[in-house]
Amino acid sequence: MDTATSITPAMSTPAKAAPLLSEKTRTVLGSLLVLAIFLAAWEWGPGALGMPEFILPRFSRVLQESLFMWKNSDLLGHFGITAMEVVIGFALGSLLGLAVGVALGLSPRAEAMLSPYILALQIAPKVAFAPLFVMWLGYTIYPKIIVAVLIVFFPVMINVLSAIRTVDPDMVNLVRTLNASRWQIFCLVEFRSAMPALFSGLRIASTLAVIGVTVGELVGGNQGLGFLLVDGEGQGNTAAVFVAICALTLTGIVTYGAVVWAERRVLHYLPKAATSTK
Template sequence: MKKHLLYSFFLLVVLLTAWEVVVRIRSIPELILPTPSVILMDIIQLVKSGFIWPHLRVTVIEIIAGFLIGSLVGLLLGVTVSQSSLLNKVLHPYIIASQAMPKLALAPLFVLWFGYGILPKLLIIALICFFPLFESSLTGLRLVDGEKVDLFRSLKASKLQILWKLRIPVAIPYIFSGMKVAIVLSVVGAVVSEFIGASEGLGALIIVAQGSMDTPMIFSSFLLLTAIGVSCYQIMDVLEKKLFKKYTFHRRN
């Protein structure tokens, strides 16, 4: 095991131990702050009973689908805008405005317009996570060396060839940075969307647990959502490294 992983694990053990000790010494009620051991037992019980699986499945599907939709829209819009200064000046204020709007306030409207199905939840998630892809792809596509662009043009390369052969390879690190931010934000978007009119999902489970004052279940749901977010981020990180390795190999050969 790498040294930094050992340090991270040690820090986690220290924090959880301190949490457990402080709660027990100060006799803090479970309703206010349960111990890590109580939360762990609650998660085990939720898994064994099978109660958590439908909610977990719904949230994961929403996260993945919303992320894919938002990322695709953000990437395509970033590529399109990067090819036209006029288009960038026209659309950019509206794109910024779409991010300035509070998403929690939009959720009830989406439910009113599109019903209580999965569509309003996907729209909220996509709206939250498309912007990082738009900004990162736009930045990466515009950071190409002007001399290289002139070289491609002198070789009679078309605008599409310059984009595919030059700009996109340069922008890949920026695009993946945006994707890693977006996949984490999609978890936030899923929870926010489930807070409004959802009967399934970890966000809906948090609302139910809050109503029944089941604090351990609230913390269990938080922990599962955190695990999903961290796992998704790590998957994107692995994909980025594999793609860079493959791309570097082809460039050298």
């Protein structure tokens, strides 16, 4: 007696092949590809569009000018001066914003009294203060640092203030039931809760510090990248202006990167959802 049997071969699901490149590597390669496309467009785009050199110099021309300025115009020295002013202005403005933000966050009455004046200081254009600082302090590094401090101060202060005000009251009450002192409550709960917001403000401030220093150097500077920018503009040297702009951009990128690096180290022990860095 024949019995028709249907034999179904066992099908095994093949294991999913591991990606050749990690997600981080693909991201880096994609970013480098975008940079390569941008530089290629900068190099050959002006010529293809018939754009003269004094309007938009080629990338290779800017590189040549940067080497010339490195050897003959002390580009490295001017870069170091601007970087020093950015670091000092960023540090002082951040510390001042942190102190005022904490003080106002812990004292609603003080915030109500001082907030109109702080807001007025923020609304007033910082460019208008730069010539005044130059008249007071001369052609030194101090006017540039003060302008940077004024610009950096507000974003740090407002972020810290908002974070202090939005601390979970249940956490404060919990620590208070353990007989914690006022200082311990601040250190263990309020300040730790404000750290993600603090670093968010520092990220913004790191880019604004470069703007503040540049404004000061444009208005009344005899050294620094802002001075080189004005000097190149006065000579009609567009390539030199681009060199100064690229150097200022590099300064801002390094400053921002330092803040991100510090954020990852300091907020390493906080939950991922509480940090602004993934």
